[in-house]
Amino acid sequence: MATGGSSSSNVPSGAGAGSGKTPMVPVGSIECLRKRCRLLRVLIHVNDHRKVIVVLHAGENGKPDHIIVQNVSPDNVHTVQSTFRLDVAAWTPESQIEVLNDWYTSFRMDTTGVFYDSDQNVIFGVPRGHPGGDVPRSLAILPSAPKKNERGKAPAAASNSSPADGPVLLLQTDQTAATDKRRKFAFPDQRKRIKAMTKNDLESYFHVTQKEAADIGLSIGTTALKSVCRANGLPKWPYRQILKLDNEFNNNLKKKITGWNLGKAIQGVTKTFELRKRKVQLYEELMLNMPEQLQGIDEIVHSLQEAYDAGQDTDMEEDDDDDEKMEGNDERSDDS
Numbered sequence: 001m002a003t004g005g006s007s008s009s010n011v012p013s014g015a016g017a018g019s020g021k022t023p024m025v026p027v028g029s030i031e032c033l034r035k036r037c038r039l040l041r042v043l044i045h046v047n048d049h050r051k052v053i054v055v056l057h058a059g060e061n062g063k064p065d066h067i068i069v070q071n072v073s074p075d076n077v078h079t080v081q082s083t084f085r086l087d088v089a090a091w092t093p094e095s096q097i098e099v100l101n102d103w104y105t106s107f108r109m110d111t112t113g114v115f116y117d118s119d120q121n122v123i124f125g126v127p128r129g130h131p132g133g134d135v136p137r138s139l140a141i142l143p144s145a146p147k148k149n150e151r152g153k154a155p156a157a158a159s160n161s162s163p164a165d166g167p168v169l170l171l172q173t174d175q176t177a178a179t180d181k182r183r184k185f186a187f188p189d190q191r192k193r194i195k196a197m198t199k200n201d202l203e204s205y206f207h208v209t210q211k212e213a214a215d216i217g218l219s220i221g222t223t224a225l226k227s228v229c230r231a232n233g234l235p236k237w238p239y240r241q242i243l244k245l246d247n248e249f250n251n252n253l254k255k256k257i258t259g260w261n262l263g264k265a266i267q268g269v270t271k272t273f274e275l276r277k278r279k280v281q282l283y284e285e286l287m288l289n290m291p292e293q294l295q296g297i298d299e300i301v302h303s304l305q306e307a308y309d310a311g312q313d314t315d316m317e318e319d320d321d322d323d324e325k326m327e328g329n330d331e332r333s334d335d336s
Contacts, residue, residue: 024084030070031262036060039118043103044266046273047113049073053266054103056088056096064096065089114273116257116265123257126272128246129207131279139258190220191301197228199290206286207246210237224300231296233289238282245279 030053043054051072059065067086072079088096107115107124111134114125121140127133197218205213214225229237249272256268 024069024086027068027083027085030055030068030083030266032057032066032068037065038062039260039262040064041100042116042118042262042265043100043107044116044269045107045110045113046115046270047110051266051270052103052107053262054100055262056100059089063089064091064093067099114269114276116269116272118258118260118265121258123269123272126249126276126279129242130203131276131283139254190224190304193218193220194224194228194301194304195297197294197297199232199287199292199294202229202234202290203283203287206238206283207242209239213237221304224304227300227303228294228296231300232291232294234286238286241282242279245275245282249275 032055037057037059039055040058041056043052045052053068053070053072055068056064057066057068065088067088068083069086070081070083072081074080086099088099091099104117107113111125111132114123116123116139120136122136122138124134124136125131126137127135128137197220201218202213205217208217210225210229211222214220214222218225229235253268253272253275256264257272259265
């Protein structure tokens with residue numbers, strides 16, 4: 001995978017995109033001036049070195065007619081902008097798909113930028129959680145929650161299937177759940193996991209609550225995880241800071257990108273890249289404050305040993321974590 005701005009230099013342009021077919025003709029604007037022209041597909045790629053917009057337009061017959069490409073790149077203090085049109089009406093469907101795939105592949109190779117594809121309705125470069133992930137983020141707008149009736153209850157969803165058609169759920173009683181949890185958080189197992197833990201293990205779960213990171217992700221007690229964090233320059237779990245950035249994308253930028261208004265879509269993807277940079281900076285600051293090798297592990301394991309010998313629960317949970325109080329409000333702005 002290419003990094004930095006190297007992939008931008010590989011963006012098809014000029015004769016490269018229309019090699020052996022039609023040359024790219026300079027035009028004045030990314031907006032098409034032809035009448036009865038509509039957008040078929042939009043690709044927008046933004047990184048620190050260049051912004052590229054590729055728009056496939058249909059003619060009056062509804063078939064692909066031309067592609068308009070705009071390159072915007074900073075040149076010291078000034079901004080250099082070039083816009084071209086590539087006529088593809090006479091091309092075969094295979095050639096039309098091929099030239100768009102060339103741009104798509106080039107944009108996807110850049111792991112430092114943000115890339116939007118209207119055809120798939122996804123955006124790359126701003127995954128939930130760690131910004132270095134390569135998981136596409138869906139831009140589908142979820143339906144709003146059903147309105148409550150007069151009694152304050154949401155209406156039941158209509159279903160044509162009988163209860164027997166659904167999956168059989170095995171219910172777990174409180175007693176069996178508590179037994180499984182005690183077995184999972186037994187001291188010998190926790191000791192092994194804590195001693196093998198690295199700062200990268202912690203980083204992988206910054207985007208979930210501390211309780212979820214301890215219980216589901218790291219399989220150690222919440223108190224033990226808090227002790228590890230406090231001993232290594234992480235007094236407050238960063239879940240809320242990361243969630244704030246994720247919700248900023250969900251609430252402000254998502255509809256702007258998917259509204260089929262080209263100008264707003266370009267603006268939305270550009271702001272999304274700025275948001276990505278803020279998240280990258282946040283993760284870098286969090287990791288910079290932590291030592292390369294986790295400290296205080298022996299003392300934490302020793303305290304767990306004493307609690308275990310005294311017959312105490314080694315997963316004693318403190319109720320001072322406010323992260324869970326936010327979950328009900330955050331789910332309303334969560335995306336798929």
